[in-house]
Amino acid sequence: MSTSAKKDKMNSKELGLVLGQQILGVNDLHYGLWEHDIPLSFANVAEAQQRYTDRIIDALPSANGGGTGGGTKVIDIGCGTGHILGQLLDRGFVADGLVPAPKLAEQVRKRLAERSSKPARLFEATFEQFPVDEYREGYDAALFSESYQYIPMAASFPILAKIIKPGGVIVICDFFKTEHAGDGQPGDKSFGGGHKMSTFYEELEKHPFSLVQDEDITHLVSPNIKLLDEALMLKIVPAGKTLNRFLTENYPRTWGIIKAIFKLFLGKKIEKQKYKYFTGNRTQAVFERYKTYRLLVLKRDS
Numbered sequence: 001m002s003t004s005a006k007k008d009k010m011n012s013k014e015l016g017l018v019l020g021q022q023i024l025g026v027n028d029l030h031y032g033l034w035e036h037d038i039p040l041s042f043a044n045v046a047e048a049q050q051r052y053t054d055r056i057i058d059a060l061p062s063a064n065g066g067g068t069g070g071g072t073k074v075i076d077i078g079c080g081t082g083h084i085l086g087q088l089l090d091r092g093f094v095a096d097g098l099v100p101a102p103k104l105a106e107q108v109r110k111r112l113a114e115r116s117s118k119p120a121r122l123f124e125a126t127f128e129q130f131p132v133d134e135y136r137e138g139y140d141a142a143l144f145s146e147s148y149q150y151i152p153m154a155a156s157f158p159i160l161a162k163i164i165k166p167g168g169v170i171v172i173c174d175f176f177k178t179e180h181a182g183d184g185q186p187g188d189k190s191f192g193g194g195h196k197m198s199t200f201y202e203e204l205e206k207h208p209f210s211l212v213q214d215e216d217i218t219h220l221v222s223p224n225i226k227l228l229d230e231a232l233m234l235k236i237v238p239a240g241k242t243l244n245r246f247l248t249e250n251y252p253r254t255w256g257i258i259k260a261i262f263k264l265f266l267g268k269k270i271e272k273q274k275y276k277y278f279t280g281n282r283t284q285a286v287f288e289r290y291k292t293y294r295l296l297v298l299k300r301d302s
């Protein structure tokens, strides 16, 4: 495989994000904020996502409060499809984006190209590869919207300490593992992702940032899990069983061989996915036990 083909190869995390976006037909790749006046339904996902976006943008300094007189400069790290980045630009921020997934970068580039004013720079790399020396104290703020969990924590802070101006802020809105993670109870391994919350606080102590806001919004985010769990258990699982029955009754030999081949080559992976998705453990209650969704604001010490 050539180097550029390797670079463009989609990995399983990216597959999940792009598929989720295509199936749900949404612009954002976060769970959304299900405030109590929004009825839980797929029709309202975009509204819940917009509430979440508004909340995190409100946590940033005001758009025209930048120290350079040219507007607050923010970098949206792990910017997904660029939907939030576009809104930052619309609201008057000077904004850059960073996204390592080629399929998503393509969408961001398209979105930026459709805009007539305010160019933004798009870094197509992981945050660990950020060109720190070019951007020393280059930003008033950094935003991680459901992207912090993908970035090694120990690598993120030294970069942030260099690129955020003294007095600048970092907004992280994402889920973390609770103290229950690894307890072996049903559902323990049903939701992947997230740094350990306690490790985050320990790591933060080592760097020049102070925690100025720490809001637990788990109960406003977790209804999304209920929505997806119901679709999975009430629609996708029964549909899969019907299809399996049809293939077993009508093409017993061919279907049997296909299943055996899958089992032979992907046995372990299939078992892991079966446990994760099809044992009825991906519930709102399990999510709330093992994950804590936080809106965190950190201030760079002066």
Ligand SMILES: C[S@@+](CC[C@H](N)C(=O)[O-])C[C@H]1O[C@@H](n2cnc3c(N)ncnc32)[C@H](O)[C@@H]1O
Residues within 6 Å of the ligand: 017, 027, 028, 029, 030, 077, 078, 079, 080, 081, 084, 098, 099, 100, 101, 104, 125, 126, 127, 128, 144, 145, 146, 147, 150, 151, 152
């Ligand atoms: C769940 S999506 C969130 C996207 C967007 N921020 C939003 O709220 O819609 C996670 C994002 O993190 C990005 N990501 C994954 N690994 C990363 C890394 N090492 N550095 C920076 N971004 C990363 C993915 O490409 C994706 O854009």
